[in-house]
Amino acid sequence: MDKKYWLLMKSNVYADFKEKQALLYDTDSGKCLTLSQGEQIALVKALYEDLNLGSIEVSSCDLTDVEKGTCIRLLNDYGMARLVAKDECPTKPVALVPILSLNKDVDKLMDKEEGKLLLSKDITKYLLDVNIQLTDYCPQSCPHCSGYCKQFPCCTQGRESIGQLSAESLEKLLRQVSHYPVRTINITGGDIYTYEHLDLFSSLFAAGTKMLNFYVSYLNYRPHEIVDCHRIHILVNAPLHTDRLKEVITQTKKKDVCFHVIVEDGQQYEAIASVLEEAQIEDFQIHPFYNGNNIDFFKENVYLSKEDIESCKLSIREIFRNQKMNANFFGSLYFYPDGTVKANPNSKALGNIMNDEIVDVIFKEMIDNTAWRKVRDATPCNGCVYQFICPPLSNYELAIGKTDLCTVNTL
Numbered sequence: 001m002d003k004k005y006w007l008l009m010k011s012n013v014y015a016d017f018k019e020k021q022a023l024l025y026d027t028d029s030g031k032c033l034t035l036s037q038g039e040q041i042a043l044v045k046a047l048y049e050d051l052n053l054g055s056i057e058v059s060s061c062d063l064t065d066v067e068k069g070t071c072i073r074l075l076n077d078y079g080m081a082r083l084v085a086k087d088e089c090p091t092k093p094v095a096l097v098p099i100l101s102l103n104k105d106v107d108k109l110m111d112k113e114e115g116k117l118l119l120s121k122d123i124t125k126y127l128l129d130v131n132i133q134l135t136d137y138c139p140q141s142c143p144h145c146s147g148y149c150k151q152f153p154c155c156t157q158g159r160e161s162i163g164q165l166s167a168e169s170l171e172k173l174l175r176q177v178s179h180y181p182v183r184t185i186n187i188t189g190g191d192i193y194t195y196e197h198l199d200l201f202s203s204l205f206a207a208g209t210k211m212l213n214f215y216v217s218y219l220n221y222r223p224h225e226i227v228d229c230h231r232i233h234i235l236v237n238a239p240l241h242t243d244r245l246k247e248v249i250t251q252t253k254k255k256d257v258c259f260h261v262i263v264e265d266g267q268q269y270e271a272i273a274s275v276l277e278e279a280q281i282e283d284f285q286i287h288p289f290y291n292g293n294n295i296d297f298f299k300e301n302v303y304l305s306k307e308d309i310e311s312c313k314l315s316i317r318e319i320f321r322n323q324k325m326n327a328n329f330f331g332s333l334y335f336y337p338d339g340t341v342k343a344n345p346n347s348k349a350l351g352n353i354m355n356d357e358i359v360d361v362i363f364k365e366m367i368d369n370t371a372w373r374k375v376r377d378a379t380p381c382n383g384c385v386y387q388f389i390c391p392p393l394s395n396y397e398l399a400i401g402k403t404d405l406c407t408v409n410t411l
Helices: 038-047 060-064 066-077 113-120 145-151 167-177 199-204 242-251 266-278 295-301 306-311 316-324 358-368 395-400
Strands: 004-009 013-017 022-026 032-035 055-059 081-085 129-133 184-188 211-217 231-236 257-263 284-288 332-335 340-342 349-352
Touching (some): 004 060, 004 066, 022 038, 038 055, 167 358
Parallel strands (some): 129 332
Antiparallel strands (some): 004 055, 013 022, 022 032
């Protein structure tokens, strides 16, 4: 007798289907299952069709079928689905499998005037981080100076001498930001110590309402009553001046400091890390820098493998987020000495703080999408089942000009 069953998916299993592959990801356990056989993909697709509501009828014949039976056993073994005998449960069971549906999708809202009004409502809540370059002046001549800041937070000289952000511009910016739910404000230069209006920070942030970070080259660091009251990020790059780094370590021993190690190869890392290790520095971050000639270093240390991607446990909310926004870029604005405002160091300008209100800049970014909503929707990522399990695009992809910094072979 051909016995009937319900094959019922768990409600927390995310699925993605491409031309020749399917992926199932259990957001509870973090288990990941990929399928490449046509009948197996078709069976799972049926489970995710709207009308089937996460369950389909299968028979004992299906269980003995090579492809279908293997697929059903895999789903059961991975804890992603279970079989329910139909004679024990005559009524079709329902599982609300995760499928993204947004009432406030930006692309849909832009098509109508009332949608744009809805989008602009409470738009200031989207601003999370503010990055301010106070000056482009710096007495140092670091190699790749203009490139560092394109890949990670860092000070930089201007290619053309712009000078410094005016006191009027800074006051206007800080006045607006004080009313926004901004988490952190990151301050860079040039050499921030040459900025004439550092005292403006002491009055606004005396109450500690915002997290204030100062980014400083180790070659430029010196004790300062305002800077030293906040979080200091010391940037260390090659060629290393060992004695100077040791001096800075001594000067900042009792301060709130994080060291940032900028490296282009393993040799540079060893040289800088050995000094930090000798001084027992535990609060530091490593920033690989792509210089145009060290792609092998990136393949070894930055590129993700399939195992790396699958080991990152994600919630349904995070996967859906990856489909519509970029968690690396979203909520950040960058302000430059001439007043220019960008959503990312690698994107086009959105306005100028002297002429535009921040709320208008945020709205423009939501519409123009120069960075905040950049997702993995281009080739080859859009043909990969790991498309939205993979971390969002970063500035490394933009700098290298390659979206798939991984070793996953897209079929």
